[in-house]
Amino acid sequence: xxxxxxxxxxxxxxxxxxxxxxxxxxxxxxxxxxxxxxxxxxxxxxxxxxxxxxxxxxxxxxxxxxxxxxxxxxxxxxxxxxxxxxxxxxxxxxxxxxxxxxxxxxxxxxxxxxxxxxxxxxxxxxxxxxxxxxxxxxxxxxxxxxxxxxxxxxxxxxxxxxxxxxxxxxxxxxxxxxxxxxxxxxxxxxxxxxxxxxxxxxxxxxxxxxxxxxxxxxxxxxxxxxxxxxxxxxxxxxxxxxxxxxxxxxxxxxxxxxxxxxxxxxxxxxxxxxxxxxxxxxxxxxxxxxxxxxxxxxxxxxxxxxxx
Numbered sequence: 615x616x617x618x619x620x621x622x623x624x625x626x627x628x629x630x631x632x633x634x635x636x637x638x639x640x641x642x643x644x645x646x647x648x649x650x651x652x653x654x655x656x657x658x659x660x661x662x663x664x665x666x667x668x669x670x671x672x673x674x675x676x677x678x679x680x681x682x683x684x685x686x687x688x689x690x691x692x693x694x695x696x697x698x699x700x701x702x703x704x705x706x707x708x709x710x711x712x713x714x715x716x717x718x719x720x721x722x723x724x725x726x727x728x729x730x731x732x733x734x735x736x737x738x739x740x741x742x743x744x745x746x747x748x749x750x751x752x753x754x755x756x757x758x759x760x761x762x763x764x765x766x767x768x769x770x771x772x773x774x775x776x777x778x779x780x781x782x783x784x785x786x787x788x789x790x791x792x793x794x795x796x797x798x799x800x801x802x803x804x805x806x807x808x809x810x811x812x813x814x815x816x817x818x819x820x821x822x823x824x825x826x827x828x829x830x831x832x833x834x835x836x837x838x839x840x841x842x843x844x845x846x847x848x849x850x851x852x853x854x855x856x857x858x859x860x861x862x863x864x865x866x867x868x869x870x871x872x873x874x875x876x877x878x879x880x881x882x883x884x885x886x887x888x889x890x891x892x893x894x895x896x897x898x899x900x901x902x903x904x905x906x907x908x909x910x911x912x913x914x915x916x917x918x919x920x921x922x
Contacts, residue, residue: 617689619653620682621753622646623661627679628749630668680772683752687897690754694902705904706736710747710756712821714848719782719867719892720760731911735904743846744769744821751776751895757905761821762865763893766828775898779909779916782892785866786822789873790881791858801861803882805838811881812842812860820846822890826863829888852878863888 626635636646654661661675748770750756790799805811816823842860851862861881872878
């Protein structure tokens with residue numbers, strides 16, 4: 615069994631499509647398919663149901679998935695510890711962050727953390743949608759995951775493998791471009807049955823899309839929306855909203871400056887808002903000394919009572 619087979623397996627789980635998974639792994643689809651078959655031959659059972667439109671895991675595949683994730687995570691962590699023991703390891707904190715939090719929140723939060731105590735290490739940030747960030751954590755490619763959180767929306771992390779700290783608060787608020795007349799928003803909630811509002815929505819791989827679906831924020835009894843555009847990045851939806859393409863629920867941490875300048879305005883009152891948290895995840899297993907020290911600093915900061 616080869617390490618590449620595990621990474622191939624998890625890439626196919628994430629994309630549910632052979633050609634997209636092969637592209638992500640930078641190999642041809644025939645070669646990718648052969649490696650998946652070799653993994654299945656090694657295990658002695660089919661891992662994917664290929665008879666459906668979307669590739670889905672078989673019961674054997676469901677059993678194998680957490681094993682593959684755990685093995686990869688332990689291998690990458692073991693490599694770091696071996697390099698550290700050999701004196702060849704350069705201490706670096708590796709973060710995965712959703713795009714929305716990487717733009718404004720992450721730089722400011724990291725600056726506050728460093729003001730509390732100098733880190734003295736390098737920092738690496740990989741941005742992706744929520745599903746991609748989860749995979750980076752599960753495969754051991756990141757030590758920390760920064761994402762939005764709501765109790766109603768589940769993540770794919772098992773509590774016995776990962777722990778978290780709640781480090782901030784945010785709000786998903788409906789926003790619109792301003793009306794050219796200067797009187798309020800171009801699109802005002804709740805809309806009408808005859809003239810539903812164009813809705814700029816998140817795709818299924820988006821963490822905020824999961825949150826809005828879980829909280830039924832878009833199912834108000836008097837809200838009339840029609841799908842106009844879908845993307846997994848809040849930054850893309852913000853750009854489309856600024857250009858007047860519709861109404862979107864966007865995090866205030868991202869569009870706060872737009873609301874201040876008037877580039878965007880609220881499309882409805884606060885009854886349409888969805889309060890959310892900002893959460894930092896890490897593996898429960900012990901990390902590098904630099905990562906453990908960073909976690910202790912962040913934990914101490916969040917245990918301090920807020921001033922005022």
